[in-house]
Amino acid sequence: MSVSIKYFASMRDRMGRGDEVVSLDGDITIAELWKKVADGADMPESTLVAVNMEYTDGAHVVKDGDEVAFFPPVTGG
């Protein structure tokens, strides 16, 4: 299966890319997915995560075709 990943704001700068598609062998949590794309690094504590445009957390298990987004705290308004 595969998921698409988006990185926004300072997270995009940190990762050096704005989006990518990642192929996965089986069930994987958001926290595990982060380690996979960040070369084993822990997810920064303030990171926010969304799956299919809904906020979630590191324990969420991704499904085939999901759109995952990693970003820093929001600063609109």
Place this chain on the structure above:
Amino acid sequence: MKVVVVEDSFDPWKEVTAFEATFEPGKVGGSVSFVGTMRDFNDGHDVKAMRLDHYPGMTEKHIEQVCREAGEKWDIIETLVVHRVGNILPNEPIVLVVAWSAHRANAFDACRYVINYLKERAPFWKCETTLTGNDRWVEHNTKDPGVS
């Protein structure tokens, strides 16, 4: 409810009157509006410009959700949110939130709720350019005294 994210500068008062023109006459007793504008200073630095990024789709979805929540909590007739993205200069409006109701208390409460929760949940990110030419991401929104 109307929620729009715009790339160009906008006139908040034209947005208000244009949306009000679509209302059924005689039903509204009052409106409360909030307009957020860009400062030329932040966190002790002079700021000459700003870029606002967002997550298209998720941003609109979560602002609409906040507006729906306000409509469930208070008896309001309409809400309007206009939010800028892209390159912004000091004094330009960043966000407009308006709530209309038959009685003022509901409009005050709803407007305050929408702007406060928009700032907490809608995925926007500010990148400031300081007078020295450095770009920096704003790490957190300023806490306004008295706002819970």
